[in-house]
Amino acid sequence: MKWHEILIRYGEITTKGRNRKLFINRLKENLRYTFADIPNLRIRSERDRMYLSSNVDTEMEELIERLPHIFGIHSFSPVAQCEPTIEAMKELAVEIVKGMDYKGKTFKVNAKRSFKKFPMDTYELQQAIGSHVLGTLPGMTVQMKKPDIELRVEVREKAVYMMVDVIHGAGGLPIGSNGKALLLLSGGIDSPVAAYYMMKRGVRVEAIHFFSPPFTSDQSLGKVKELCEKISRFGGNIRLHVIPFTEIQQTIQSSVPENVTMTSTRRMMMKVADIVRKEIDAKAIVTGENLGQVASQTLESLAAINDVTTTPILRPLITFDKLEIIEVAQKIGTYETSIRPFEDCCTVFTPANPKTKPRVEKMNYYESFTNFDEMIEKAVKNREIHTFPKKKTDEFLDLL
Numbered sequence: 001m002k003w004h005e006i007l008i009r010y011g012e013i014t015t016k017g018r019n020r021k022l023f024i025n026r027l028k029e030n031l032r033y034t035f036a037d038i039p040n041l042r043i044r045s046e047r048d049r050m051y052l053s054s055n056v057d058t059e060m061e062e063l064i065e066r067l068p069h070i071f072g073i074h075s076f077s078p079v080a081q082c083e084p085t086i087e088a089m090k091e092l093a094v095e096i097v098k099g100m101d102y103k104g105k106t107f108k109v110n111a112k113r114s115f116k117k118f119p120m121d122t123y124e125l126q127q128a129i130g131s132h133v134l135g136t137l138p139g140m141t142v143q144m145k146k147p148d149i150e151l152r153v154e155v156r157e158k159a160v161y162m163m164v165d166v167i168h169g170a171g172g173l174p175i176g177s178n179g180k181a182l183l184l185l186s187g188g189i190d191s192p193v194a195a196y197y198m199m200k201r202g203v204r205v206e207a208i209h210f211f212s213p214p215f216t217s218d219q220s221l222g223k224v225k226e227l228c229e230k231i232s233r234f235g236g237n238i239r240l241h242v243i244p245f246t247e248i249q250q251t252i253q254s255s256v257p258e259n260v261t262m263t264s265t266r267r268m269m270m271k272v273a274d275i276v277r278k279e280i281d282a283k284a285i286v287t288g289e290n291l292g293q294v295a296s297q298t299l300e301s302l303a304a305i306n307d308v309t310t311t312p313i314l315r316p317l318i319t320f321d322k323l324e325i326i327e328v329a330q331k332i333g334t335y336e337t338s339i340r341p342f343e344d345c346c347t348v349f350t351p352a353n354p355k356t357k358p359r360v361e362k363m364n365y366y367e368s369f370t371n372f373d374e375m376i377e378k379a380v381k382n383r384e385i386h387t388f389p390k391k392k393t394d395e396f397l398d399l400l
């Protein structure tokens with residue numbers, strides 16, 4: 001099928017009043033960035049719609065395949081074009097419907113004439129095109145209300161446009177339209193899903209990972225990098241800050257009671273994350289925490305973790321069931337990577353009986369005998385930063 005252009009419907013952006021222009025421009029920029037590898041892409045935006053096109057057929061197909069991942073798009077439709085003659089319209093209508101799974105479906109033609117001088121009125125157009133399609137492609141029945149296939153025909157002076165598919169977009173808001181946040185990314189199932197939901201609300205995400213060699217292996221870090229690569233498909237690039245965490249974690253083991261080491265670890269992670277957050281000018285910290293899933297995820301525990309900073313800590317998965325999270329992880333393609341069995345820095349040091357209701361005052365007291373701040377500063381300074389998606393040239397350099 002030779003498509004002429006793709007019509008994009010904004011969805012939620014349209015409710016944004018005066019900010020609308022900013023949102024539309026952001027979406028346009030994101031599309032340009034994400035499709036930088038499509039050289040002939042053209043983008044045209046109007047108040048309610050945006051149109052993408054390329055004069056190369058394979059590029060159009062590629063766009064149709066990749067568009068469902070872009071946030072800020074409610075739905076889109078590939079549009080075909082023909083000469084403004086009834087013969088050309090009949091031919092194009094058959095070609096479009098033939099490419100669909102049409103047998104046994106209900107069908108209707110919906111015609112509009114913005115070129116009023118066209119010799120047939122909309123009723124005649126619908127009759128002529130409809131009966132030609134039904135005669136050529138048997139197996140469909142006509143239905144006026146909510147048909148399975150609605151072929152829309154728009155007659156303008158110089159050309160006729162037709163579309164049929166309304167393909168669901170990813171919804172949400174364009175990435176970057178709601179600021180930036182720093183995500184605590186482990187190699188587990190939850191945190192990549194948390195990233196997805198933040199990005200869906202228009203937040204640009206950078207990731208921070210705590211790495212404790214030799215207790216955690218290069219393979220576990222490899223998993224985290226692979227997750228970043230996957231998340232970056234949803235738009236824009238992702239920077240990953242890898243924090244050397246061994247010294248801090250070992251010091252926690254030797255300086256606070258065993259049953260609160262996990263709480264202390266989380267608090268130190270937050271302190272480190274908050275310094276990095278400030279440096280990159282992000283406005284919030286995001287985690288994949290979920291109420292009641294493990295000992296460190298009780299309300300008391302979350303309160304003890306929050307106590308180390310006044311920065312908003314967002315937990316988009318807080319009320320999800322694990323099965324719901326897994327479903328989303330599968331849908332967004334991170335699940336297979338997340339379940340690969342490499343140890344995380346937290347699992348290695350998990351105490352046998354973690355305290356489920358740690359008290360903030362006690363935590364402050366236990367930690368007061370050690371100069372954690374100095375270690376934290378050092379860890380932040382010695383972090384490694386990687387950017388995803390990796391360019392082909394970077395992959396090549398890695399091989400050398």
Ligand code: ATP
Pocket residue numbers: 183184185186187188189190191192208209210211286287288289293294296344345346
């Ligand atoms: P996940 O599946 O995301 O690992 P989880 O259910 O296994 O979550 P925890 O391991 O307790 O739960 O981690 C809770 C959250 O703490 C994670 O979602 C993540 O945001 C953060 N976190 C845990 N370990 C790390 C790490 N090594 N580096 C960065 N963030 C981490």
Ligand code: MG
Pocket residue numbers: 186187188189344346
């Ligand atoms: Mg985990």
